[in-house]
Amino acid sequence: MKQTVSLAPFASPFAGHVEMSKFRKFLPPFLLLSPSIVLLLTFVHIPAIHTIYLSFFSTPKGRRPSKFKGLENYQDMIADPVFWKVLGNNVIYAITTIPASIIIALIMAQLVNSALPGRPFLRFSFFLPVVLPLIAVGNIWLFFYLPGFGLIDQIGSLFGLPNTNILGSSETVLWGIVGVSIWKESGFYMIFFLAALQGIPRDLKEAAYIEGASNWQIFRRITLPLITPTILFISVIATINAFIRIEHLFSMTQGGPNYNSALLLYYLYENAFVFWDTAYAIAQSVFLIVLLSIIGIGQIFLMDRRVHYQ
Amino acid sequence: MTGNLKNVNVIGAWLLGFLWLLPLLYAIWAAIHPIEYQVRFDIFAPLTFFNFKNAWAQAPFAQYMLNTLIYVTLTTSSQFVVCALAAFAFARFEFPLKNVLFGLVLIQLLIHPEVVLIENYKTIRFLGLMDTIPAISLPYIASAFGIFVLRQTFKTVPKALDDAALIDGANTLQILRHVYIPLSLPTFVAYGLVSISYHWNNYLWPLIVTNSDESRVLNVGLAVFSMEEAGVEWATISAATLMVTAPLITAFLIFQRQFIESFSTTGIK
Amino acid sequence: MSAISIKKLNKFYDSNHVIRDASIEIESNSFTVLVGPSGCGKSTILRMIAGLEDVDSGTISIDGNVVNSLHPKERGIAMVFQSYALYPHMTVFDNIGFGLRLEGQRKHEIEAGVSEAARILKIEDLLDRKPRQLSGGQRQRVAIGRAITRKPKVFLFDEPLSNLDAALRVQMRVELAKLHDQLDATMLYVTHDQTEAMTMADKIIVLDKGEVSQAGAPLELYNSPKNSFVASFIGSPTMNFLKARAVAVTKGSVTIKLLDDLELKIANGDTAVSVDDELTLGVRPENLSLVQAPKAHCTGKVSVVEQLGSQTFLYLETADGPLILEADGSTKIKVGDLAPISFDVKRCHLFNKHHQKI
Numbered sequence: 001m002k003q004t005v006s007l008a009p010f011a012s013p014f015a016g017h018v019e020m021s022k023f024r025k026f027l028p029p030f031l032l033l034s035p036s037i038v039l040l041l042t043f044v045h046i047p048a049i050h051t052i053y054l055s056f057f058s059t060p061k062g063r064r065p066s067k068f069k070g071l072e073n074y075q076d077m078i079a080d081p082v083f084w085k086v087l088g089n090n091v092i093y094a095i096t097t098i099p100a101s102i103i104i105a106l107i108m109a110q111l112v113n114s115a116l117p118g119r120p121f122l123r124f125s126f127f128l129p130v131v132l133p134l135i136a137v138g139n140i141w142l143f144f145y146l147p148g149f150g151l152i153d154q155i156g157s158l159f160g161l162p163n164t165n166i167l168g169s170s171e172t173v174l175w176g177i178v179g180v181s182i183w184k185e186s187g188f189y190m191i192f193f194l195a196a197l198q199g200i201p202r203d204l205k206e207a208a209y210i211e212g213a214s215n216w217q218i219f220r221r222i223t224l225p226l227i228t229p230t231i232l233f234i235s236v237i238a239t240i241n242a243f244i245r246i247e248h249l250f251s252m253t254q255g256g257p258n259y260n261s262a263l264l265l266y267y268l269y270e271n272a273f274v275f276w277d278t279a280y281a282i283a284q285s286v287f288l289i290v291l292l293s294i295i296g297i298g299q300i301f302l303m304d305r306r307v308h309y310q
Numbered sequence: 311m312t313g314n315l316k317n318v319n320v321i322g323a324w325l326l327g328f329l330w331l332l333p334l335l336y337a338i339w340a341a342i343h344p345i346e347y348q349v350r351f352d353i354f355a356p357l358t359f360f361n362f363k364n365a366w367a368q369a370p371f372a373q374y375m376l377n378t379l380i381y382v383t384l385t386t387s388s389q390f391v392v393c394a395l396a397a398f399a400f401a402r403f404e405f406p407l408k409n410v411l412f413g414l415v416l417i418q419l420l421i422h423p424e425v426v427l428i429e430n431y432k433t434i435r436f437l438g439l440m441d442t443i444p445a446i447s448l449p450y451i452a453s454a455f456g457i458f459v460l461r462q463t464f465k466t467v468p469k470a471l472d473d474a475a476l477i478d479g480a481n482t483l484q485i486l487r488h489v490y491i492p493l494s495l496p497t498f499v500a501y502g503l504v505s506i507s508y509h510w511n512n513y514l515w516p517l518i519v520t521n522s523d524e525s526r527v528l529n530v531g532l533a534v535f536s537m538e539e540a541g542v543e544w545a546t547i548s549a550a551t552l553m554v555t556a557p558l559i560t561a562f563l564i565f566q567r568q569f570i571e572s573f574s575t576t577g578i579k
Numbered sequence: 580m581s582a583i584s585i586k587k588l589n590k591f592y593d594s595n596h597v598i599r600d601a602s603i604e605i606e607s608n609s610f611t612v613l614v615g616p617s618g619c620g621k622s623t624i625l626r627m628i629a630g631l632e633d634v635d636s637g638t639i640s641i642d643g644n645v646v647n648s649l650h651p652k653e654r655g656i657a658m659v660f661q662s663y664a665l666y667p668h669m670t671v672f673d674n675i676g677f678g679l680r681l682e683g684q685r686k687h688e689i690e691a692g693v694s695e696a697a698r699i700l701k702i703e704d705l706l707d708r709k710p711r712q713l714s715g716g717q718r719q720r721v722a723i724g725r726a727i728t729r730k731p732k733v734f735l736f737d738e739p740l741s742n743l744d745a746a747l748r749v750q751m752r753v754e755l756a757k758l759h760d761q762l763d764a765t766m767l768y769v770t771h772d773q774t775e776a777m778t779m780a781d782k783i784i785v786l787d788k789g790e791v792s793q794a795g796a797p798l799e800l801y802n803s804p805k806n807s808f809v810a811s812f813i814g815s816p817t818m819n820f821l822k823a824r825a826v827a828v829t830k831g832s833v834t835i836k837l838l839d840d841l842e843l844k845i846a847n848g849d850t851a852v853s854v855d856d857e858l859t860l861g862v863r864p865e866n867l868s869l870v871q872a873p874k875a876h877c878t879g880k881v882s883v884v885e886q887l888g889s890q891t892f893l894y895l896e897t898a899d900g901p902l903i904l905e906a907d908g909s910t911k912i913k914v915g916d917l918a919p920i921s922f923d924v925k926r927c928h929l930f931n932k933h934h935q936k937i
Binding site for chain 3: 478
């Protein structure tokens with residue numbers, strides 16, 4: 001705009017040309033963007049808005065069209081004890097898997113970054129679960145946990161311990177799932193720590209070493225402060241993953257027994273595509289949209305910062 | 311570091327490494343031995359290929375594999391094209407509403423496909439694409455993440471190269487094709503690896519939009535196969551699981567470094 | 580006919596008026612140099628000619644056709660960039676042949692074009708290499724080769740030698756001059772280095788803050804600068820400037836008085852000067868000389884002696900201000916000596932308070 005104003009005294013003989021060239025200048029970027037914009041509107045923006053809109057209506061059934069229900073779907077959600085149970089599961093799942101996998105990932109990264117023999121083996125072994133599909137991971141662990149036959153009971157029986165039924169018992173099933181998640185995710189977080197550790201100037205550690213700092217002091221006073229942004233970044237990704245990576249439930253527990261291992265997205269899937277109570281599932285979608293957007297805003301902020309670091 | 315402490319570290323590290331492989335090793339053991347050796351760990355137990363043959367015979371894994379290859383190739387190559395075009399616009403053009411549009415793109419990082427799958431399911435049904443491979447791909451093609459990382463890379467290309475190419479007679483698409491894309495190949499490789507493994511591992515969406523063997527991908531096929539009420543043998547399920555993951559494990563063995571670097575530079579699965 | 584004719588060109592970056600009513604004529608087959616300090620707009624003009632920047636107002640014609648809205652490839656130009664802008668992922672062959680490839684030429688035509696350029700520039704043995712395997716001078720040749728294959732009416736050079744070391748720069752200057760003779764093409768060359776401008780140009784255009792300050796042959800600018808900007812920009816070491824006041828004006832001469840009351844009678848064709856006007860006296864180092872004390876206009880204390888062999892530059896403190904004087908290479912004068920100085924009044928320049936030559 002500014003440019004057009006300052007041009008006024010000169011523009012008159014070429015006014016048409018200036019307009020033409022503006023059009024010619026702005027057309028290419030819009031053409032380049034158009035496929036992305038159309039796809040994003042179709043599969044992200046409009047569905048998200050429509051989801052919020054539909055959450056105020058009932059599920060259409062047969063000839064009965066959907067009708068406005070106000071906040072009823074949300075009231076149903078609040079009144080649903082299973083929803084609270086599942087939400088509680090998800091919170092426990094998040095606050096156990098995230099710190100555990102971050103600490104293990106940090107240990108893994110320290111090991112892989114050190115001068116230990118067999119580092120390629122360690123790196124391979126730690127990262128391998130990351131490339132495996134969660135469904136397959138679920139199968140592998142199901143076998144691992146199998147009462148009587150699974151490796152856990154096999155080892156337990158060597159010490160005379162009774163057989164377990166980790167996935168069959170309401171008390172332990174969630175921990176069984178937590179274990180799988182830690183196994184799957186730690187290696188993924190390890191690589192971020194690895195990159196961060198390799199970014200720490202060697203002379204910083206050497207200087208501290210010469211001053212007589214112990215390994216623990218070096219870690220506590222130098223390494224840890226320098227990798228704090230990485231820990232933050234990983235925490236955000238891990239929190240999102242705790243809510244949307246639920247495929248292992250399909251192959252391991254189907255949320256059971258008695259919803260003791262169900263997570264939010266799994267419950268949503270069940271409501272939408274097993275019980276076909278779409279309206280209720282949509283209210284839960286809105287809940288997830290809001291929750292994940294709040295976490296995601298933090299993620300974008302950190303992603304931008306990360307890029308500036310590099 | 312004293313020698314003893316170092317030895318403790320080495321033993322601890324190797325133990326952790328072994329522990330991490332254990333679930334997979336256990337599945338491999340079950341898959342390559344006859345059923346009676348499933349829980350008898352005898353070094354001299356006879357090896358067998360029977361479990362794999364059995365799994366292969368019980369479900370159309372070849373079809374699933376082909377579907378998965380088509381789905382992954384279609385998705386990743388479409389992402390390359392669509393995201394490169396958009397990233398180029400954001401990296402090298404000035405136009406009205408640029409920041410607003412970029413914000414709209416980044417919103418996709420907040421609205422994960424998982425949370426709008428009910429609506430997307432309706433859209434796919436409306437488009438008449440139910441139970442087809444393009445239906446699995448479509449919601450992922452415009453990837454905010456892809457646009458973001460490619461834009462970052464494109465911004466590092468010296469502007470003088472645009473000028474030189476313009477004078478050499480290149481149009482916008484030719485500049486993208488002959489200058490920007492070749493210079494950003496490492497990013498395409500990294501993004502491609504991340505995208506391929508994401509889609510190879512994708513389950514929930516393919517489960518919802520496919521319902522026949524003609525369009526099912528490996529993951530869904532594997533889940534259907536192992537959840538059958540008939541009670542499939544564990545050894546068979548293990549064998550099937552290994553077959554499904556074998557291409558990924560092989561690829562990872564060969565391209566270990568690229569995989570790890572890709573995941574760490576692009577930052578998201 | 581002019582190869583390039585620019586009329587009343589203007590360019591704005593937001594509210595900054597970076598090119599102001601610039602009008603330039605560039606003759607066919609000339610080697611014209613656009614020179615000026617950084618930020619004067621010289622590269623902007625070059626990029627507008629190339630079609631890399633939009634024209635806000637005014638016209639640019641190449642070979643008689645207005646090219647304002649043409650794509651760069653339609654303008655019949657080729658450009659060599661300061662950073663060379665070679666495509667890092669292509670071999671030298673592909674770099675040079677890229678334009679031909681985009682034109683859709685056949686393989687053997689591309690090969691012919693590339694090998695001709697390579698022969699002219701003597702880089703036949705580098706064709707399989709990537710730019711990163713080349714030295715600065717070799718990259719420079721490849722960049723020129725890329726321009727040659729386009730067979731342009733006009734070559735545009737944007738500070739092409741500034742990334743080379745001093746020795747190579749001198750060598751490349753000679754080669755560019757040869758290339759100009761060999762190709763018989765119009766060349767427009769942008770630089771901030773007045774030595775490059777003086778040594779290479781048929782015609783120099785001096786730019787100052789987006790305006791054309793003066794255009795002409797190198798010696799014309801050197802000997803008769805139209806203003807103090809051109810006078811100070813052209814020539815090294817730079818021209819000496821001293822504050823002065825007009826004390827007497829006659830037809831054909833002006834008598835001025837310097838700070839220490841020294842009076843000089845300067846030949847001058849213009850009479851638009853009146854007594855008591857504040858003026859600036861400009862005199863080049865070689866128009867000052869060391870003389871025997873009686874003939875001296877004034878004396879100066881030597882503060883620095885710069886011996887270049889063939890000549891010696893003396894930095895002097897005088898009552899009229901600091902002066903640089905060019906003396907013989909054999910002079911025995913030392914720091915701290917008092918030097919008697921004489922002005923060559925036939926080669927002195929006077930500038931008014933608007934910095935214009937009078």
